[in-house]
Structures are given as C-alpha cells and as structure tokens.
Amino acid sequence: MPEIIKYTEEELVLLLKKKDQQAFSYLYDNYAGALNGVINRMVNNRELAEDILQEAFVKIWNNFDNYDTGKGRLFTWMMNITRNLTIDTMRSKGYKKQAKIFGDEYSVSNLTGDNKAVERFDAMDIRNQLSNLKPEQKDIIDLAYFNGFTQEEISKQMGIPLGTVKTRMRTAILELRKMLHNK
Amino acid sequence: MNVKEIISSGILELYCMGLTSETETNEVRQWAAQYPEVAEEIKAIETSLENYAQQNAIIPSAPVKEKILSAINTTAPVVDMSKTGSAATKAVVKQVFPFWKNVAAASIILLLASLFFNYTFYNKSQLLSKELASTQTDLLKQKEITGAMKQDMGVMADRNAQPVSLNAMPDVADAAARIYWMKNSGEVYIDPSNLPAPPKGKQYQFWAIVDGVPESGGMINTDIEVNGKKVHIQKMKSFGRAQAFAVSLEDAGPEKPVPSKVIVMGKI
Numbered sequence A: 001m002p003e004i005i006k007y008t009e010e011e012l013v014l015l016l017k018k019k020d021q022q023a024f025s026y027l028y029d030n031y032a033g034a035l036n037g038v039i040n041r042m043v044n045n046r047e048l049a050e051d052i053l054q055e056a057f058v059k060i061w062n063n064f065d066n067y068d069t070g071k072g073r074l075f076t077w078m079m080n081i082t083r084n085l086t087i088d089t090m091r092s093k094g095y096k097k098q099a100k101i102f103g104d105e106y107s108v109s110n111l112t113g114d115n116k117a118v119e120r121f122d123a124m125d126i127r128n129q130l131s132n133l134k135p136e137q138k139d140i141i142d143l144a145y146f147n148g149f150t151q152e153e154i155s156k157q158m159g160i161p162l163g164t165v166k167t168r169m170r171t172a173i174l175e176l177r178k179m180l181h182n183k
Numbered sequence B: 001m002n003v004k005e006i007i008s009s010g011i012l013e014l015y016c017m018g019l020t021s022e023t024e025t026n027e028v029r030q031w032a033a034q035y036p037e038v039a040e041e042i043k044a045i046e047t048s049l050e051n052y053a054q055q056n057a058i059i060p061s062a063p064v065k066e067k068i069l070s071a072i073n074t075t076a077p078v079v080d081m082s083k084t085g086s087a088a089t090k091a092v093v094k095q096v097f098p099f100w101k102n103v104a105a106a107s108i109i110l111l112l113a114s115l116f117f118n119y120t121f122y123n124k125s126q127l128l129s130k131e132l133a134s135t136q137t138d139l140l141k142q143k144e145i146t147g148a149m150k151q152d153m154g155v156m157a158d159r160n161a162q163p164v165s166l167n168a169m170p171d172v173a174d175a176a177a178r179i180y181w182m183k184n185s186g187e188v189y190i191d192p193s194n195l196p197a198p199p200k201g202k203q204y205q206f207w208a209i210v211d212g213v214p215e216s217g218g219m220i221n222t223d224i225e226v227n228g229k230k231v232h233i234q235k236m237k238s239f240g241r242a243q244a245f246a247v248s249l250e251d252a253g254p255e256k257p258v259p260s261k262v263i264v265m266g267k268i
Helices: A009-017 A021-043 A046-062 A074-091 A093-102 A116-120 A124-129 A135-146 A151-158 A162-181 B003-009 B011-016 B022-034 B036-055 B063-081 B085-157
Strands: B161-168 B176-182 B188-191 B202-210 B213-219 B234-236 B244-251 B262-267
Touching: A009 A021, A009 A074, A021 A046, A021 A074, A021 A135, A021 B036, A021 B063, A046 A074, A046 B063, A074 B036, A135 A151, A135 A162, A135 B036, A151 A162, A162 B003, A162 B011, A162 B036, B003 B011, B003 B036, B011 B022, B011 B036, B022 B036, B085 B161, B161 B244, B176 B244, B176 B262, B188 B202
Parallel strands: none
Antiparallel strands: B161 B176, B161 B262, B176 B188, B188 B234, B202 B213, B202 B244, B244 B262
8 A cells, every 4th residue: 555645643533523525535545455454354255345345434434523532543443443344244144144155264263374265365575574473473463353353252263261362462463563663 | 550561461452453341441541541651552552453454455446435435425414413403404405405406596597488488489470370361361362363364364365356345425425345255156255444433323234236136245243343453354145246235324223125325335
C-alpha cells in the first residue's frame, strides 16, 4: 500500500467527525487493503470478503461519532468493527451453509498455523521479512488477529493452557515489533 | 500490579487484539489513563499490529470503493438519526428536496409552455379553418361564374350558331336582344342582357315567327343572377325553321298564345 501521507491521524479523525467525504476516500485508500486482508484470512472468499469490507466501511462512516481517540488508534477501532462484522457473518446461517458446501477447508476451526489457506495470501517479501517469526508465534498472532479466535479458542487450538496464551502472545508480538521496526 | 508487571503480562497485547473481556478492557483503559508508559506501550503494540495488517493487505477490486461511496451518500441521513430527530429530518429534506423541487419547477414550466402553445395554436387553427371555408366559398362562386361564362362562350363560339339581332320596335325607347340559332339542331339561345328590366308584374316572352304565325318559345327569365351578374344566355324552345324571332312584354303568369306588345324583333 503506497504511503503518501496527506493527513495526520488527528487531522483525519477531525475531518471524518465532520463527515468529510474526501477524508473518507483517503481513509479507504489507506486502510481498505489491510482490512480486506484480514477479512480474507477469516472467510477465505474474495467476493464475500469484499461484501463485508463494504459493510464495514459504511459502518465506520455511520458510526464515526463513536470513535474515541482516547481508547486507541483509529486503525484498531476500524479493525475491531471489521472483525466483529466478519465474525457475525461467519456465524450467520447463510455462511455456515456455504462453508459446509465448500468443505472443512474453509471453516474457521481448521485455520491452524500450518494451514495452507493462510499462507496462500502471504506475499513473498512479507514472508521473508517475517521469516524470523517462529511458526507458533505467527500462528498465535494470526489466530487472534486474522481469525478472530478468543483466548479459549486459541488455547484449545494450540493445545496450550489458557494462562499461557497471554505470555505467548506477548513474546510473539514483541518479536513482530522488533522485525517491523527494524526494516 | 505495577507498570512493569502490566506491560510484561501480555494483557495489553490481548487488549489491542480485542481479545480481552469487558472487565479486562476497562482495567486496561484505567491503567492507560493512569500510567503514560502503559498508554505508550499500547500505542506501540497497535502500531505493530497495524503494520502487520498492512503487510498482509489485499487490495480490494475497484468497484468496492464506488459502492461504498454511493452507499454512504444514500445512508448519510441515517447517521444523523442517532443525534436528534429534527436534525435527521433536516438532512433528509436537504438531500431529497432540491431534486424534486427542480422536477416540480420544470413540470410547471413545461405545463405553462404547453398551455400557451395550445392556446396559440388553437386560435391559429380556428382562424385558418375560417379562412379556408371562405376561400372555398369564393372558389365555388368563381367556378359557377366561370361555368356560366364558358356556357355563353360555347354558344357564341359554336360554328353552327347563327346570330340574329333583335332590334327595338319603333315605339320602344331602348331595347335589344340577340339570338343564337343552331342551324344543325334547331336549338335557340337568347342573350337578354340588353333588355330593360321588366316593370313589376310583367315579364318577357319569346316568339318564333314560323310562316307568318308567332309561336311561343317560352318565358325569358330575367331574375336569375349568379354572383350579382345576370345569366346572359339561356336556352329557349327549339325551332326547326323560322323566319323571324321576337320578344314581347306580357303579364306575369303562364305563356300567352299571342303576343300583346312586341318589344324587339329581328328577321333571319
């Protein structure tokens, strides 16, 4: 995603609170890809992902008044809206039916760390950049961040005690921070 | 928990990923407000996750943005519903009204223009149909005149027509008539246009003198007028042979057996 900074996050938030459509267009250009990537990881269906992305951005626009800068970064808030919307979709009747038709490959429960569906979306350079991330570290981040798993689900999926999820997550993200900040 | 313990526990990471319970979330927010280091750490985690998501970005297809932008334009008033009812109503009116206002204005203008043209064209068409009717009447009259004149011309120009001039008798002031006698068929035509108008209660009778005896050739009509002009030439009874023709003035009524007062006469 090209990073042509036109607005600072503060400016962007201010304009979006005023329902500035140009700022919204900028928001889309800068964050749609990242959010779409997350949705794709979760539903593994490009068309459906774009439908959810569309719904998410409309929701972001309509509920922008609810965004509180004190509660976190803009992207975190958008990410939560998007992920919740995606989880709602995946829990809906229609989606479950579709997932059944396509087989277990597309169901949530099978998106483990060594799942090929997850890796399919990894671009070459990211893979190289993140190659220092241990598989279980990448898994725990992806399960939480990209698959929307709860702590309990992660614990079950990875076969680790619930209490360990927190510390494992801490280590994994510390590693991620190191890598992304040293690029 | 002190700041270090909070940071190293991993709860902030879970918080940033939206995996904390409501209680935990409130706890973390309290710490963030209380300790700048915690807030700073949260920001760092958020940024790293944001970068991670950007690294895994999948650019959506082009129409998605268009769909979103058109969706927010149509749902814009819905947003204001959450504020106050009146604001929402205002927004709706603002969005929809100008369009319909323009449509209504355009409709009225078109209607007025249409009415104006209807009125103008109706008047014009009324005028034209009146003019057409009068023109047709004129044409009909002209045709009648032309027809009568053609008939006159036909009689005069016939190569078998022998003209006979009837001149006024000595005791008559000023009168004349002309006969066209068709030698082949015996038909007799008279042009009475130079006879004076008969006095009231009188009319002219036509005679042929055959072997010294006057025979009636019929009454002459001096009343028929076409378009203000007297019919010039009219057909009388046919005579195979005659030595002279005459016109007499008689009392109005049926033909008389003998002429009472001869006005004009002419020999063949």
